[in-house]
Amino acid sequence: LLHQKTYLVDGELKTWNGETTEVYSTISSTENYQPTLLGTIPNLGENEAMETLNSALNAYDKGQGLWPTMKVEARIKCMEKFVKQMKTKREEVVKLLMWEIGKNLPDSEKEFDRTVDYIYDTIEDYKQLDRNSAKFEKNDGVYAHIRRGPLGTVLCLGPYNYPLNETFTLLIPALIMGNTVVFKPAKHGVLLISPLMEAFQSSFPKGVVNIIYGRGRVLATPIMQSGKIDVLALIGNSKSANTLQSVHPKGNRLRMVLGLEAKNPAIVLPDADLDLAVSECIAGTLSFNGQRCTALKVLYVHDSLVDEFNKRFSAKVDALKFGNPWEEGVKLTPLPESDKPAYIQELIDDAKEKGANILNEKGGKTSENFIFPAVLYPVSKDMRVYQEEQFGPVVPIISFKNIDEPLDDMAESNYGQQVSLFGKNVNTLAPLIDTLVNLVCRVNLNSSCQRGPDVYPFTGRKDSAYGTLSVHDALRSFSIRTFVASKDN
Numbered sequence: 001l002l003h004q005k006t007y008l009v010d011g012e013l014k015t016w017n018g019e020t021t022e023v024y025s026t027i028s029s030t031e032n033y034q035p036t037l038l039g040t041i042p043n044l045g046e047n048e049a050m051e052t053l054n055s056a057l058n059a060y061d062k063g064q065g066l067w068p069t070m071k072v073e074a075r076i077k078c079m080e081k082f083v084k085q086m087k088t089k090r091e092e093v094v095k096l097l098m099w100e101i102g103k104n105l106p107d108s109e110k111e112f113d114r115t116v117d118y119i120y121d122t123i124e125d126y127k128q129l130d131r132n133s134a135k136f137e138k139n140d141g142v143y144a145h146i147r148r149g150p151l152g153t154v155l156c157l158g159p160y161n162y163p164l165n166e167t168f169t170l171l172i173p174a175l176i177m178g179n180t181v182v183f184k185p186a187k188h189g190v191l192l193i194s195p196l197m198e199a200f201q202s203s204f205p206k207g208v209v210n211i212i213y214g215r216g217r218v219l220a221t222p223i224m225q226s227g228k229i230d231v232l233a234l235i236g237n238s239k240s241a242n243t244l245q246s247v248h249p250k251g252n253r254l255r256m257v258l259g260l261e262a263k264n265p266a267i268v269l270p271d272a273d274l275d276l277a278v279s280e281c282i283a284g285t286l287s288f289n290g291q292r293c294t295a296l297k298v299l300y301v302h303d304s305l306v307d308e309f310n311k312r313f314s315a316k317v318d319a320l321k322f323g324n325p326w327e328e329g330v331k332l333t334p335l336p337e338s339d340k341p342a343y344i345q346e347l348i349d350d351a352k353e354k355g356a357n358i359l360n361e362k363g364g365k366t367s368e369n370f371i372f373p374a375v376l377y378p379v380s381k382d383m384r385v386y387q388e389e390q391f392g393p394v395v396p397i398i399s400f401k402n403i404d405e406p407l408d409d410m411a412e413s414n415y416g417q418q419v420s421l422f423g424k425n426v427n428t429l430a431p432l433i434d435t436l437v438n439l440v441c442r443v444n445l446n447s448s449c450q451r452g453p454d455v456y457p458f459t460g461r462k463d464s465a466y467g468t469l470s471v472h473d474a475l476r477s478f479s480i481r482t483f484v485a486s487k488d489n
């Protein structure tokens with residue numbers, strides 16, 4: 001059991017003697033299903049929320065603090081110290097990723113290693129940042145000595161599906177640019193921050209990073225209401241982002257960096273390599289049980305090959321191995337959100353009532369913490385599985401005769417993150433890609449959707465994102481370009 005007894009404020013790991021919250025895993029350690037108790041976290045209140053906010057504000061000190069005024073090299077040293085200590089915690093964090101959110105071993109290891117790489121890449125990119133002087137074109141002889149400055153104090157809230165990696169894609173660039181941060185870990189994946197608390201405490205000057213534990217509503221709401229936060233950095237759902245933004249006195253003038261929902265489609269054209277399309281769509285729809293914002297959440301397959309696609313796809317889904325995250329070859333794992341199986345079941349029932357069939361034999365078979373992925377066909381627009389971001393193991397398939405059908409759906413959608421396009425003929429693909437890039441931000445040709453590599457811009461249109469994340473872009477998202485105008489070069 002891991003009892004997280006402290007929170008990080010003002011450079012101190014402060015012991016909490018009040019109420020705690022138990023953290024459970026939906027991975028059962030007994031044959032008769034019983035959630036496994038993993039540990040406890042402090043259940044902090046509004047006072048502690050304000051205490052951490054004040055700590056971050058003091059460290060920023062209206063831009064005059066040690067951290068926002070620190071030299072580039074010195075900030076890099078802090079970050080390097082942190083990542084060095086972080087690397088020693090790999091085993092512990094990977095184990096917690098498996099137990100807390102049910103991510104399989106290879107993906108948990110990848111999440112950790114990818115995060116370490118992300119930090120090193122961020123340091124490198126930070127060194128290259130545009131600090132060069134520029135001569136003003138229209139005012140000969142005046143030079144702009146350019147810098148990039150911090151924005152202030154950031155409230156950072158990460159998601160449960162990437163509680164380490166995605167959270168750090170907000171936290172690390174925000175920090176290295178000189179901002180100070182209040183960070184609340186995600187509800188699932190909260191304990192895996194514990195092994196890193198000391199590294200945070202010892203690597204950064206006091207008050208630069210503050211870590212609070214408890215309920216988002218209790219902690220984040222008063223922080224936002226205070227109006228003292230300069231940036232809301234959140235990866236999660238738009239409902240939470242909207243609520244938090246609305247209670248901040250600045251409302252829609254508040255700076256935000258947001259990664260939100262998506263309903264990424266795959267479009268399988270008549271000349272697609274079917275085996276490739278099937279295997280990419282399996283990875284795209286069901287990696288980590290479909291709990292990825294970049295997951296393929298609806299498959300459009302051309303009428304001429306839909307029967308064959310469905311047959312091969314369903315057989316492959318049924319062949320996926322379910323088990324505990326650490327077992328060899330396991331692709332499907334228990335779901336961390338205990339209400340998810342019931343929600344997925346609702347989507348399946350609704351689709352069946354409205355005329356869809358479950359194509360795969362194992363589809364929809366449930367236990368307390370798991371539901372086997374259901375492949376649904378034919379899916380229509382009146383079904384909830386089409387309308388909602390399922391974020392779980394259910395795959396809707398729609399057949400189309402004319403490419404305008406998926407394109408129109410994408411144009412009408414509230415989301416616009418990515419698309420996967422499967423086909424071979426360059427003459428068909430080229431104009432289609434020109435259209436698709438105006439509907440989403442990334443077109444994946446003959447491959448599934450994904451965020452990585454982390455140097456690629458990660459963003460979306462409409463309700464899918466606000467601002468851009470990537471090693472390169474995030475440094476810009478968490479800073480502002482400033483300059484000194486002078487006659488001296």
Ligand code: G3H
Binds near residue numbers: 161291450
């Ligand atoms: O949940 C959204 C993540 O950004 C997905 O990242 O494509 O690397 O799995 P990924």
